[in-house]
Amino acid sequence: xxxxxxxxxxxxxxxxxxxxxxxxxxxxxxxxxxxxxxxxxxxxxxxxxxxxxxxxxxxxxxxxxxxxxxxxxxxxxxxxxxxxxxxxxxxxxxxxxxxxxxxxxxxxxxxxxxxxxxxxxxxxxxxxxxxxxxxxxxxxxxxxxxxxxxxxxxxxxxxxxxxxxxxxxxxxxxxxxxxxxxxxxxxxxxxxxxxxxxxxxxxxxxxxxxxxxxxxxxxxxxxxxxxxxxxxxxxxxxxxxxxxxxxxxxxxxxxxxxxxxxxxxxxxxxxxxxxxxxxxxxxxxxxxxxxxxxxxxxxxxxxxxxxxxxxxxxxxxxxxxxxxxxxxxxxxxxxxxxxxxxxxxxxxxxxxxxxxxxxxxxxxxxxxxxxxxxxxxxxxxxxxxxxxxxxxxxxxxxxxxxxxxxxxxxxxxxxxxxxxxxxxxxxxxxxxxxxxxxxxxx
Amino acid sequence: xxxxxxxxxxxxxxxxxxxxxxxxxxxxxxxxxxxxxxxxxxxxxxxxxxxxxxxxxxxxxxxxxxxxxxxxxxxxxxxxxxxxxxxxxxxxxxxxxxxxxxxxxxxxxxxxxxxxxxxxxxxxxxxxxxxxxxxxxxxxxxxxxxxxxxxxxxxxxxxxxxxxxxxxxxxxxxxxxxxxxxxxxxxxxxxxxxxxxxxxxxxxxxxxxxxxxxxxxxxxxxxxxxxxxxxxxxxxxxxxxxxxxxxxxxxxxxxxxxxxxxxxxxxxxxxxxxxxxxxxxxxxxxxxxxxxxxxxxxxxxxxxxxxxxxxxxxxxxxxxxxxxxxxxxxxxxxxxxxxxxxxxxxxxxxxxxxxxxxxxxxxxxxxxxxxxxxxxxxxxxxxxxxxxxxxxxxxxxxxxxxxxxxxxxxxxxxxxxxxxxxxxxxxxxxxxxxxxxxxxxxxxxxxxxxxxxxxxxxxxxxxxxxxxxxxxxxxxxxxxxxxxxxxxx
Numbered sequence: 001x002x003x004x005x006x007x008x009x010x011x012x013x014x015x016x017x018x019x020x021x022x023x024x025x026x027x028x029x030x031x032x033x034x035x036x037x038x039x040x041x042x043x044x045x046x047x048x049x050x051x052x053x054x055x056x057x058x059x060x061x062x063x064x065x066x067x068x069x070x071x072x073x074x075x076x077x078x079x080x081x082x083x084x085x086x087x088x089x090x091x092x093x094x095x096x097x098x099x100x101x102x103x104x105x106x107x108x109x110x111x112x113x114x115x116x117x118x119x120x121x122x123x124x125x126x127x128x129x130x131x132x133x134x135x136x137x138x139x140x141x142x143x144x145x146x147x148x149x150x151x152x153x154x155x156x157x158x159x160x161x162x163x164x165x166x167x168x169x170x171x172x173x174x175x176x177x178x179x180x181x182x183x184x185x186x187x188x189x190x191x192x193x194x195x196x197x198x199x200x201x202x203x204x205x206x207x208x209x210x211x212x213x214x215x216x217x218x219x220x221x222x223x224x225x226x227x228x229x230x231x232x233x234x235x236x237x238x239x240x241x242x243x244x245x246x247x248x249x250x251x252x253x254x255x256x257x258x259x260x261x262x263x264x265x266x267x268x269x270x271x272x273x274x275x276x277x278x279x280x281x282x283x284x285x286x287x288x289x290x291x292x293x294x295x296x297x298x299x300x301x302x303x304x305x306x307x308x309x310x311x312x313x314x315x316x317x318x319x320x321x322x323x324x325x326x327x328x329x330x331x332x333x334x335x336x337x338x339x340x341x342x343x344x345x346x347x348x349x350x351x352x353x354x355x356x357x358x359x360x361x362x363x364x365x366x367x368x369x370x371x372x373x374x375x376x377x378x379x380x381x382x383x384x385x386x387x388x389x390x391x392x393x394x395x396x397x398x399x400x401x402x403x404x405x406x407x408x409x410x411x412x413x414x415x416x417x418x419x420x421x422x423x424x425x426x427x428x429x430x431x432x433x434x435x436x437x438x439x440x441x442x
Numbered sequence: 443x444x445x446x447x448x449x450x451x452x453x454x455x456x457x458x459x460x461x462x463x464x465x466x467x468x469x470x471x472x473x474x475x476x477x478x479x480x481x482x483x484x485x486x487x488x489x490x491x492x493x494x495x496x497x498x499x500x501x502x503x504x505x506x507x508x509x510x511x512x513x514x515x516x517x518x519x520x521x522x523x524x525x526x527x528x529x530x531x532x533x534x535x536x537x538x539x540x541x542x543x544x545x546x547x548x549x550x551x552x553x554x555x556x557x558x559x560x561x562x563x564x565x566x567x568x569x570x571x572x573x574x575x576x577x578x579x580x581x582x583x584x585x586x587x588x589x590x591x592x593x594x595x596x597x598x599x600x601x602x603x604x605x606x607x608x609x610x611x612x613x614x615x616x617x618x619x620x621x622x623x624x625x626x627x628x629x630x631x632x633x634x635x636x637x638x639x640x641x642x643x644x645x646x647x648x649x650x651x652x653x654x655x656x657x658x659x660x661x662x663x664x665x666x667x668x669x670x671x672x673x674x675x676x677x678x679x680x681x682x683x684x685x686x687x688x689x690x691x692x693x694x695x696x697x698x699x700x701x702x703x704x705x706x707x708x709x710x711x712x713x714x715x716x717x718x719x720x721x722x723x724x725x726x727x728x729x730x731x732x733x734x735x736x737x738x739x740x741x742x743x744x745x746x747x748x749x750x751x752x753x754x755x756x757x758x759x760x761x762x763x764x765x766x767x768x769x770x771x772x773x774x775x776x777x778x779x780x781x782x783x784x785x786x787x788x789x790x791x792x793x794x795x796x797x798x799x800x801x802x803x804x805x806x807x808x809x810x811x812x813x814x815x816x817x818x819x820x821x822x823x824x825x826x827x828x829x830x831x832x833x834x835x836x837x838x839x840x841x842x843x844x845x846x847x848x849x850x851x852x853x854x855x856x857x858x859x860x861x862x863x864x865x866x867x868x869x870x871x872x873x874x875x876x877x878x879x880x881x882x883x884x885x886x887x888x889x890x891x892x893x894x895x896x897x898x899x900x901x902x903x904x905x906x907x908x909x910x911x912x913x914x915x916x917x918x919x920x921x922x923x924x925x926x927x928x929x930x931x
Binding site: 112113114115116117161163164177178179180181184185187188189191192193194195196197198199201203204205206207208209211212213215216218219220222223269274275323324325326328329358359 | 471630633637638639640641642645649650655660661663664732734770771772773774775776777809817818819825826828829830831832833834835837838841880881882883884886887890891894917920921924925926927929930
């Protein structure tokens with residue numbers, strides 16, 4: 001049994017309290033905001049791109065991968081050269097419906113094979129020696145330079161996990177919130193006793209104090225807002241029973257429920273397939289494909305498909321030659337974008353399997369910052385100059401989005417500031433009761 | 443380079459100047475004091491605040507009042523020495539050395555995993571020395587995850603290595619970690635043979651355990667992996683050996699040294715690099731002093747590590763007894779980990795009837811499942827301990843733990859008796875907040891806390907021994923625990 005937060009909340013009986021603690025909303029939730037939403041799906045550990053979009057027509061692929069290659073007759077062809085891993089079969093309708101872009105050969109110069117450094121590079125949108133901020137954090141900070149003194153009406157970004165990551169860090173603070181359970185957040189922010197805040201002293205301890213206070217404020221200010229959106233919509237399709245799918249179903253509810261948050265991120269780890277790759281990797285891909293397919297179907301059914309784009313990322317691909325059981329760290333790999341406004345099809349080019357670097361890794365064709373530049377300009381409507389500032393350089397965008405449909409024109413959408421209403425009175429949750437009630441049950 | 447400099451170096455190259463708000467976001471002043479011994483002065487006296495700082499940083503979990511008193515009386519030098527007087531080694535769970543039989547009995551394994559957590563948390567709670575803090579430090583350095591290793595006896599075997607080494611020889615510990623079955627399983631060392639090189643352990647050995655990125659090449663990783671080939675785990679899973687037929691006996695060139703190296707040779711070459719001393723010094727500084735790096739101090743610590751031939755104890759004693767460590771600015775300059783948070787609550791509240799398995803569960807919810815860090819880099823810690831997801835949970839616990847529960851029962855009378863003047867509401871507030879919080883409070887905050895304590899009662903009618911007073915004290919404790927200051931370490 002995995003002792004995670006959800007399990008604990010069940011155990012503590014909190015999950016059963018929703019009926020009694022539902023806030024009384026004064027008015028129906030507003031219609032879904034029309035502003036563009038980006039959902040990032042991180043595949044942590046380094047997804048084996050070569051076994052994701054498979055060059056099944058190349059003999060070199062089979063020569064180099066005696067242990068982990070996917071047999072030609074199992075590959076789901078996308079064209080006469082490349083095909084999907086059979087675990088991704090759920091994506092075939094998205095491909096044929098032109099709602100799926102496959103960007104081939106994505107990487108960056110002088111690739112770093114460390115998980116941590118390469119994850120920082122991808123989240124940071126930078127290859128600078130020191131990376132202290134994330135590309136989306138910088139973008140949001142440009143749009144909302146007065147955050148958190150002036151908070152917009154909804155959180156700027158939600159990471160569906162228990163901690164913040166570099167992705168959303170701005171120069172001055174994190175621009176996002178970690179939320180993995182809107183109901184729990186709502187429950188847990190009730191009944192706090194607050195007293196006058198002694199001014200923070202100058203220096204390091206004072207900085208930490210300000211950080212904790214700001215975090216507490218962000219949690220309590222947005223808890224009700226998030227829970228209200230979450231309860232205002234229900235999923236229109238059923239999702240696979242995986243944590244990733246559950247997280248994406250929550251994102252769909254929040255968007256459909258009218259939360260104006262422009263950025264969400266979810267992640268799945270486990271892609272570091274050094275050993276027994278053929279046993280592990282197919283299941284991971286099935287999990288990703290099933291969750292994404294359900295999410296897209298849900299967006300469609302909820303009438304918000306025009307509003308949302310989902311993009312995958314992974315810190316690197318894997319070595320061309322397998323190690324007899326799995327694959328070691330590599331470089332370039334494909335990434336995917338999904339959504340009605342995505343220009344379906346291939347973009348970029350498949351790296352040459354016979355032209356490798358000294359470590360036996362593929363050489364990238366598309367710089368990952370080109371993809372980011374496309375998202376910033378074509379999806380969020382940022383100017384080329386702003387995209388260049390965010391990414392510290394001019395990275396030519398790729399044609400990843402269709403120009404028809406409800407598109408952004410020029411200026412990025414900004415949420416209005418939050419109107420500070422008196423926080424609704426909520427009875428303090430009886431923590432003792434919450435924790436112990438179910439614990440007594442064997 | 444400090445945090446703020448890092449931020450201004452952010453990749454867009456924008457300067458902080460002209461950017462808004464905070465009246466005076468003064469850049470961090472470099473702490474002028476170095477590794478010279480701390481000597482109490484009138485400006486920087488040896489007081490309860492400093493004694494508590496030392497105890498918080500050097501042990502797992504903040505101290506209770508009587509421990510602060512005791513360290514106060516010892517004086518700074520003797521207090522540091524006292525931390526290194528280890529109690530006898532703990533009695534191990536009965537199954538510690540039982541050979542593992544396959545197939546695994548899953549029910550028994552789950553039971554042992556829970557016993558392991560309980561056993562370790564208790565040990566951390568009762569140990570008055572720095573030892574269990576070091577066990578935690580090493581387990582978050584030489585990381586293995588229960589999720590992958592699975593067998594509790596293997597996790598315990600590496601936990602014992604950390605306890606045996608504690609403040610000892612880091613080079614020797616590094617060698618033994620590489621030969622430990624839990625690590626061989628976790629980073630696939632047992633699958634690394636001359637017939638199929640698996641780079642996983644070699645890379646993390648260099649990147650995360652010893653040198654840090656950018657001091658070696660991909661070729662060094664591959665060559666080290668060749669030298670590490672051939673380690674196999676005994677059928678009982680409790681030991682490992684180097685299989686001569688699976689070990690690559692060819693010449694390897696690693697960091698410029700060529701020879702028929704094995705795993706221990708690789709570690710010796712690694713520890714001959716200054717980068718290793720600097721990297722380890724940085725880790726030690728970050729854990730015990732501050733997440734804001736101080737390059738000069740780390741270099742000085744690295745010199746001492748080299749001088750002590752990587753014996754940790756003298757270096758750590760110097761650090762904890764230094765004027766730098768005792769600088770005012772560092773007191774409360776970090777964030778409590780979940781283990782620190784919970785063990786502190788137990789000590790401060792004089793907990794009785796502690797439900798240890800439940801404590802383990804709460805740690806998971808707070809983001810620190812014992813023996814199961816998120817990945818091979820361990821818990822990042824510091825600010826990463828808190829998020830809009832985990833902080834509300836700590837706040838809710840503050841509401842929960844003030845009442846008797848299955849969690850633990852507060853010994854209210856012992857709590858009162860340790861305070862010099864519980865009959866005076868102002869003194870009660872003052873004493874509790876100085877013990878619990880690393881930062882001082884202003885008059886208004888103190889006054890509001892006194893008001894919470896008294897409720898509608900006039901101050902002269904306060905009597906902490908009256909039954910109804912217990913509820914008031916509990917509300918007051920909740921308010922203290924829900925202050926941001928309580929999260930500081």
